[in-house]
Amino acid sequence: MSTTVGFVFTRPGFLSLLQDGGRRGVMHMGLATGGAMDRHAWAWANRLLGNSWGTPALEITFGGIEFQSELDTQIAITGAEVQCTVNGQPRPLWTTLAVHAGDTVTLSAPRTGIRSYLAVRGGFRVPPGLGGSCATFTREGTGGLHRDGRPLQAGDRLPCPPSLEPVPVRKVPQPWQPDYRAPLELAVIPCAQVERFPADTLARFFASEYTLTPQTDRMGARLKGPALDVLGKTLISEGTSLGAIQVPADGQPIVLLNDRQTIGGYPKLGAVTPRSLDALAQRPPGTAIRFRATTLHEAQLEERQFLRFFAEQV
Structure with missing residues (x-):
């Protein structure tokens, strides 16, 4: 027994x-x-x-x-x-x-x-x-x-x-305690293939509102909104990172999440910071999302503070 x-x-x-x-x-x-x-x-x-x-x-x-x-x-x-x-x-x-x-x-x-x-x-x-x-x-x-x-x-x-x-x-x-009803603005570190996105496309991305679609799961958050133009749409597949914003041929961004594929060939505009991903994880389909640019240094300080408090890591 x-x-x-x-x-x-x-x-x-x-x-x-x-x-x-x-x-x-x-x-x-x-x-x-x-x-x-x-x-x-x-x-x-x-x-x-x-x-x-x-x-x-x-x-x-x-x-x-x-x-x-x-x-x-x-x-x-x-x-x-x-x-x-x-x-x-x-x-x-x-x-x-x-x-x-x-x-x-x-x-x-x-x-x-x-x-x-x-x-x-x-x-x-x-x-x-x-x-x-x-x-x-x-x-x-x-x-x-x-x-x-x-x-x-x-x-x-x-x-x-x-x-x-x-x-x-x-x-x-x-x-x-977080307010999951609050308007959702995700912090993004512009990086990876950001040079493939024209200046007016980046301005449109950060000024526009996107909607979280029902196709969202633990692999990725699929968004719908103004399409993003990309210069040269094909890349050699490379490793992906948590929060990376991939832009496929239709111009609709996808935020890669925990169960994402390990490699991908779509251009990446940048990456959503870990603390913003926490907030994204609690939003249902239909949620309106906006983005704001941040720096790698700011994101690192935020993550270091989080780990000091919860994991006693620096």
Whole structure:
């Protein structure tokens, strides 16, 4: 008889994926990095519980989950504005919550935002795979609970570490909780093949509004708006980076995301900064998006501050 205890899911939701900080050192093998789409919400869920940087959490897209706990532990739920209940009683988000063996936890569909993050004290006990990561890749068939890329299924048990010393109750201050209704402006570092875009095209890009289309997924955010002209549309395929803005032949930009392909031959106007990608990860199709130019130095300072706070890295 198995002694493993954890959370047993009676309703797994539309798309619930185990995600951590992503894989490193694998792109030369044609494997994407993956990891949590909204690193800000994912990092806060772990920090509230005293978990170390990189600890796996469950990324829940569009809510709608229900699970029963088989142990006494603590959880934190951040990200999209869902209604969380424990045994039918409402519980707050962005804070440390106690759950006990036999408790039933539910998350509704989100009011704002689209991705929630469920972390548990000590992290889900799932062995790492390629690149030292358990990040779920449905396209590649790797990672996740069963190491085959499958999203969470009804009846799955996510193993949790038992008998850990509880942490004090913590809450993210309201000013630090993002407003997913706010107008979305993404910071962009002009780079890569920016010289292939005429000056009037760049001016139009930064002055125009684009719309997030329903074709958006974990691979890329496809946008619709004023078409961008490119000088010389073909390139030798080269490595891609997180946030790169590719412009295919139709002139409609695509922002490459966590599960992107590792190489591409479309010209790239620049790259959306990591902190802006967190905000993008929470917006549904139909969201209006604008862009503003930033510098590599400014983006690096922002990322360094983020890592100092959440990962104690510089």
